[in-house]
Amino acid sequence: MGAKIMVVEDDPNLGNILKEYLDLKGYEPTLCRHGEEGFETYNKQPFDICILDVMLPFMDGFTLAKKIRGVDKDIPIIFLTAKSLPEDRIQGFKNGGDDYMTKPFSMEELSLRVDAILRRSHFNDVFDNNVNEFDIGTYHFNFVEQMLRHPNGDTKLTTKEAALLKMLAQHKNKVLEREYTLKTIWGEDSYFTARSMDVFIAKLRKYLKKDEQVKIINIHGKGYKLVDLQKA
Amino acid sequence: MGAKIMVVEDDPNLGNILKEYLDLKGYEPTLCRHGEEGFETYNKQPFDICILDVMLPFMDGFTLAKKIRGVDKDIPIIFLTAKSLPEDRIQGFKNGGDDYMTKPFSMEELSLRVDAILRRSHFNDVFDNNVNEFDIGTYHFNFVEQMLRHPNGDTKLTTKEAALLKMLAQHKNKVLEREYTLKTIWGEDSYFTARSMDVFIAKLRKYLKKDEQVKIINIHGKGYKLVDLQKA
DNA sequence: AATGAGTGTTAAATCTTGTTAAGCCTGAGC
DNA sequence: GCTCAGGCTTAACAAGATTTAACACTCATT
Numbered sequence: 001m002g003a004k005i006m007v008v009e010d011d012p013n014l015g016n017i018l019k020e021y022l023d024l025k026g027y028e029p030t031l032c033r034h035g036e037e038g039f040e041t042y043n044k045q046p047f048d049i050c051i052l053d054v055m056l057p058f059m060d061g062f063t064l065a066k067k068i069r070g071v072d073k074d075i076p077i078i079f080l081t082a083k084s085l086p087e088d089r090i091q092g093f094k095n096g097g098d099d100y101m102t103k104p105f106s107m108e109e110l111s112l113r114v115d116a117i118l119r120r121s122h123f124n125d126v127f128d129n130n131v132n133e134f135d136i137g138t139y140h141f142n143f144v145e146q147m148l149r150h151p152n153g154d155t156k157l158t159t160k161e162a163a164l165l166k167m168l169a170q171h172k173n174k175v176l177e178r179e180y181t182l183k184t185i186w187g188e189d190s191y192f193t194a195r196s197m198d199v200f201i202a203k204l205r206k207y208l209k210k211d212e213q214v215k216i217i218n219i220h221g222k223g224y225k226l227v228d229l230q231k232a
Numbered sequence: 233m234g235a236k237i238m239v240v241e242d243d244p245n246l247g248n249i250l251k252e253y254l255d256l257k258g259y260e261p262t263l264c265r266h267g268e269e270g271f272e273t274y275n276k277q278p279f280d281i282c283i284l285d286v287m288l289p290f291m292d293g294f295t296l297a298k299k300i301r302g303v304d305k306d307i308p309i310i311f312l313t314a315k316s317l318p319e320d321r322i323q324g325f326k327n328g329g330d331d332y333m334t335k336p337f338s339m340e341e342l343s344l345r346v347d348a349i350l351r352r353s354h355f356n357d358v359f360d361n362n363v364n365e366f367d368i369g370t371y372h373f374n375f376v377e378q379m380l381r382h383p384n385g386d387t388k389l390t391t392k393e394a395a396l397l398k399m400l401a402q403h404k405n406k407v408l409e410r411e412y413t414l415k416t417i418w419g420e421d422s423y424f425t426a427r428s429m430d431v432f433i434a435k436l437r438k439y440l441k442k443d444e445q446v447k448i449i450n451i452h453g454k455g456y457k458l459v460d461l462q463k464a
Numbered sequence: 465a466a467t468g469a470g471t472g473t474t475a476a477a478t479c480t481t482g483t484t485a486a487g488c489c490t491g492a493g494c
Numbered sequence: 495g496c497t498c499a500g501g502c503t504t505a506a507c508a509a510g511a512t513t514t515a516a517c518a519c520t521c522a523t524t
Binding site for chain 2: 086098
Binding site for chain 1: 479480481482483484
């Protein structure tokens with residue numbers, strides 16, 4: 001499973017070459033022809049990174065970037081452009097870009113830059129997805145079975161309870177951001193999904209009461225942290 | 233006071249310009265003249281990001297990068313080079329670099345790239361540090377538990393209280409600068425965040441009243457200092 | 465001493481989270 | 495198709511955390 005990449009490029013030639021190359025490299029690219037199509041597509045499915053041409057018909061790349069960041073403030077963005085003036089590159093970064101490449105560029109370099117950025121983004125967490133069992137204090141959590149076991153009595157979890165506990169366990173002793181969690185489990189970050197998540201946190205806290213060393217603490221305005229003092 | 237940057241550049245001219253510019257931008261750059269000096273320095277103090285020239289006497293930048301990554305596998309690295317061939321840039325990424333810049337380059341662009349990378353790294357994360365327990369006079373502070381313990385009664389701290397006390401404790405008997413603190417915990421340094429910080433200082437002072445030997449004193453125009461007379 | 469910027473402190477206002485329970489779907493079994 | 499149970503969402507209120515406002519005080523400078 002490769003990273004999902006949105007490519008917005010109006011030149012059909014370059015667009016197709018890009019798509020083919022990224023496909024070959026094991027990514028999952030989606031090609032859009034202009035800004036508006038890009039924004040619509042972005043709202044329909046989740047992406048891990050965007051590659052945007054700056055000069056696009058109807059809506060330029062910077063404007064599109066702003067709209068995308070309005071939806072998803074952490075999505076990595078790489079700008080492509082024909083201009084190579086330093087001021088233009090600077091514009092790219094000031095518009096919230098993570099990187100900026102000047103045409104013509106080497107496909108391999110682009111793919112390496114994509115890798116370098118994904119290495120630092122949340123995309124990594126996807127790689128940890130095959131780990132499905134966790135030790136949490138004196139508990140043992142099996143995600144696939146949705147079971148939270150404890151010498152003192154087991155608990156059968158629901159799907160969402162298990163999904164949330166898994167994300168917390170993967171970030172044990174680190175902050176798990178609300179926004180990221182909501183986008184991953186609920187698919188969107190709204191007032192209601194947020195309240196729903198709080199309800200699930202309350203449930204998990206109840207289940208985890210059997211071990212004093214285990215706590216879910218709130219990081220005000222940021223998210224939650226599953227603390228396991230046994231390991232800390 | 234900003235991110236700690238290690239710059240390794242043998243050309244004294246460019247090296248100094250880089251250092252000065254980064255200084256001006258609010259970073260804390262340390263300049264090394266060659267690879268070996270770079271590696272020694274790296275082992276002596278913590279850095280948030282490295283900027284390495286590729287062509288260096290004695291030990292080239294790629295080799296240095298490998299040695300640094302051996303110590304610290306997640307530190308972000310930007311390579312600088314005179315060559316602009318795509319193959320060289322590709323070499324940079326294959327050697328674990330996060331970015332690659334070709335001389336001559338714009339200082340502003342470099343600083344923007346540094347920002348873009350730091351944004352995705354754990355630099356801002358006060359919550360992921362290693363040392364998490366502190367002795368402050370007759371108090372014992374556990375950051376992870378957010379507990380300030382004292383024989384005379386414990387205090388449960390909030391997230392921000394704990395974050396601020398941690399920064400003070402890390403700088404015990406030294407000055408903790410306002411600006412640095414605000415950028416680290418609040419993310420920005422404005423009039424309001426500054427007032428907010430003052431409110432938190434007042435709270436911490438209340439909690440620390442149980443030990444006469446412990447005080448938070450103000451360094452006018454600079455910041456605060458957590459003074460522990462027991463250890464001084 | 466007068467000025468203006470920086471700090472101390474408290475309280476109110478705002479925003480976020482905790483918790484419980486009621487409401488609403490959906491799918492299994494009848 | 496009807497009913498029920500389980501699981502998730504929404505509502506509602508309580509409690510908590512942080513920010514903003516207000517006013518008093520201190521410090522450095524003139």
